Amino acid sequence: MNQKYLFPSNQTEHDRLLRLNEVYNPYTFQYLNKLIQPGMNVLEYGPGIGMIGKWLVSSFPDIGYTALDISEEQLNAVKTNFIDAKLNPPKTIRGSIANVNMLLNSETSYDIIYGRWVLAYLPNKDDVISTVSQLTSFLKPGGYLVIEEGDVTPCQAISLKNDGTSHNNITAFNNWYELTMKLQTPCKIDMSLGSTIANKLANSHKLHQAPYAYQPHLTTEYEKAILALAIPGSRKRLIELGLTTISESKQLETNLWNLAQDDSIHIEFIKNTIVTIQKELAHGS
Numbered sequence: 001m002n003q004k005y006l007f008p009s010n011q012t013e014h015d016r017l018l019r020l021n022e023v024y025n026p027y028t029f030q031y032l033n034k035l036i037q038p039g040m041n042v043l044e045y046g047p048g049i050g051m052i053g054k055w056l057v058s059s060f061p062d063i064g065y066t067a068l069d070i071s072e073e074q075l076n077a078v079k080t081n082f083i084d085a086k087l088n089p090p091k092t093i094r095g096s097i098a099n100v101n102m103l104l105n106s107e108t109s110y111d112i113i114y115g116r117w118v119l120a121y122l123p124n125k126d127d128v129i130s131t132v133s134q135l136t137s138f139l140k141p142g143g144y145l146v147i148e149e150g151d152v153t154p155c156q157a158i159s160l161k162n163d164g165t166s167h168n169n170i171t172a173f174n175n176w177y178e179l180t181m182k183l184q185t186p187c188k189i190d191m192s193l194g195s196t197i198a199n200k201l202a203n204s205h206k207l208h209q210a211p212y213a214y215q216p217h218l219t220t221e222y223e224k225a226i227l228a229l230a231i232p233g234s235r236k237r238l239i240e241l242g243l244t245t246i247s248e249s250k251q252l253e254t255n256l257w258n259l260a261q262d263d264s265i266h267i268e269f270i271k272n273t274i275v276t277i278q279k280e281l282a283h284g285s
């Protein structure tokens with residue numbers, strides 16, 4: 001199975017993830033904060049650079065936290081991030097979430113299993129629902145699986161100028177959007193996995209689901225830089241896939257940095273859907 005992930009684990013990617021975290025973490029923290037209790041055992045799959053884990057362990061020092069990721073470099077980044085914050089390095093497990101049954105110990109169960117922007121990258125879309133089912137089998141009774149996945153499709157650039165002038169920088173956004181959408185087929189990425197998952201689970205899953213929560217549509221200064229940073233990170237794959245050339249992608253990157261500096265244009269960015277499944281409490285509890 002092709003387990004190649006689109007982005008590398010390098011400094012540019014870490015900068016991109018850092019900005020994504022700055023944009024999205026406040027709402028994620030607020031959401032998780034309602035579920036977490038002291039002493040809980042938490043598994044995070046696809047933790048990236050570990051910003052959520054760092055927040056969890058700093059806010060709830062007696063919590064058990066395990067990070068599972070396909071990339072050794074990302075797991076190292078998580079450990080470094082913890083050590084820099086003077087936290088003990090977390091337990092880590094390396095492997096694909098699609099094989100979670102083989103990676104986790106059946107003797108260990110979790111109060112909360114959380115992941116953001118990970119299932120969208122599973123190469124086989126049939127794996128998404130079976131992975132969700134497998135993950136729920138590692139929950140304690142009453143435990144929560146919290147899946148946060150994006151819907152890129154509502155992204156749009158909004159001109160704040162109403163003077164009728166043309167906006168070259170909106171063209172840069174449109175080019176980014178077109179390229180992103182073209183990735184869906186060859187990389188088998190579902191750019192609206194948040195709502196796809198919510199719809200699929202609504203029809204197929206027997207476990208109790210909380211009402212969906214949605215990250216509010218955010219417009220912050222970081223979002224435009226995130227678009228620009230995604231280009232050098234994914235350039236190698238984009239060229240391999242024949243979706244762009246070096247010169248085209250460099251031009252797009254420059255245009256996106258111009259867009260990032262243009263205060264007259266707002267971006268409405270990825271809207272995340274947060275799907276929460278609670279495992280049934282055991283009878284008599």
Ligand SMILES: C[S@@+](CC[C@H](N)C(=O)[O-])C[C@H]1O[C@@H](n2cnc3c(N)ncnc32)[C@H](O)[C@@H]1O
Binds near residue numbers: 017045049071097
């Ligand atoms: C877009 S990043 C999201 C990182 C983090 N969840 C966040 O919100 O900042 C995707 C993460 O999932 C990991 N990943 C990708 N495919 C995976 C898979 N099949 N199994 C486990 N981790 C995976 C990547 O290495 C990366 O750390």
